[in-house]
Amino acid sequence: MAVSGFDIDVPRWDQSTFMGRLKHFANITDWRTALLPDSRLDEAKALVESCRAGSVPPGTTEEQLHYAKKLYDSAFHPDTGDRMNLIGRMSFQVPGGMAITGGMLQFYRTVPAVVFWQWVNQSFNALVNYTNRNAASPITPNQIGVAYLTATSTALATAVGLNFYTKRAPPLVARWVPFAAVASANCVNIPMMRQQELLNGIAVTDENGNKLGHSKKAAVKGITQVVISRITMAAPGMSTFQRFKEEGTGARAKGVHLVSLRGQCTIRLLQQGPMNTRTPAFLIIVQSGRASESFYR
Numbered sequence: 636m637a638v639s640g641f642d643i644d645v646p647r648w649d650q651s652t653f654m655g656r657l658k659h660f661a662n663i664t665d666w667r668t669a670l671l672p673d674s675r676l677d678e679a680k681a682l683v684e685s686c687r688a689g690s691v692p693p694g695t696t697e698e699q700l701h702y703a704k705k706l707y708d709s710a711f712h713p714d715t716g717d718r719m720n721l722i723g724r725m726s727f728q729v730p731g732g733m734a735i736t737g738g739m740l741q742f743y744r745t746v747p748a749v750v751f752w753q754w755v756n757q758s759f760n761a762l763v764n765y766t767n768r769n770a771a772s773p774i775t776p777n778q779i780g781v782a783y784l785t786a787t788s789t790a791l792a793t794a795v796g797l798n799f800y801t802k803r804a805p806p807l808v809a810r811w812v813p814f815a816a817v818a819s820a821n822c823v824n825i826p827m828m829r830q831q832e833l834l835n836g837i838a839v840t841d842e843n844g845n846k847l848g849h850s851k852k853a854a855v856k857g858i859t860q861v862v863i864s865r866i867t868m869a870a871p872g873m874s875t876f877q878r879f880k881e882e883g884t885g886a887r888a889k890g891v892h893l894v895s896l897r898g899q900c901t902i903r904l905l906q907q908g909p910m911n912t913r914t915p916a917f918l919i920i921v922q923s924g925r926a927s928e929s930f931y932r
Contacts (some may be wrong), residue, residue: 643686679706696755714770723766739813749794751769757787764828786824793819819866
């Protein structure tokens with residue numbers, strides 16, 4: 636197919652519809668892209684940049700350009716163009732989340748296990764939040780350290796505290812401890828890691844990409860949506876496995892249960908990842924080329 640005049644930055648699917656947005660995010664969060672070597676990703680970046688410059692290599696098809704853009708969006712930061720670390724990419728959420736969520740659900744009865752898995756989870760979250768930060772709002776190493784320690788301490792305090800509180804509670808209640816810890820930590824980790832956006836606002840542009848100013852209200856709205864989406868992404872996986880632990884195979888064979896639990900976590904992450912992935916509110920598309928004044932209040 637001819638690629639003359641092809642605009643590689645135009646989304647492949649209609650972003651004004653839910654299904655279009657779902658396909659878009661499912662495409663760029665595809666976990667298989669995390670398996671590709673850096674050399675392949677660099678080739679995709681070079682092709683994307685060539686297309687933007689109007690010099691597409693002869694013989695290149697439209698499908699190849701779409702795939703190159705998929706790899707570029709999955710692995711390179713939208714602000715800086717730098718390749719993101721593997722663990723922090725959204726495409727790594729399925730394999731990374733599978734292992735960590737399964738561990739938190741399986742090992743939750745002893746304090747050392749709770750401390751270890753909550754620490755692993757918050758370290759993972761902190762890296763993801765930092766990797767996907769708004770590069771236009773730089774954060775200092777001290778602020779990163781404070782955000783990481785605060786979120787980790789919150790998760791550990793919640794998990795350990797509830798673990799003691801639910802010692803005599805039914806197993807069903809105790810199984811909610813990991814989710815409570817994750818939810819509370821997300822409410823701290825994300826705002827702390829992106830505090831510069833809350834303090835200074837984020838860039839607001841019109842539909843043509845023209846910068847109109849900075850908005851703190853847009854930052855609050857965007858970060859709030861990220862917090863909610865992270866919690867809802869964890870909720871199905873951490874709240875629907877309660878009976879499985881107490882019944883059937885899970886009660887008879889821990890090994891089989893552990894494998895099955897991770898399998899279910901993978902399925903849930905594959906379902907929830909694209910639906911809860913949101914482009915941070917760096918851009919506010921406005922009508923008539925004017926931004927609403929409410930965003931500057």
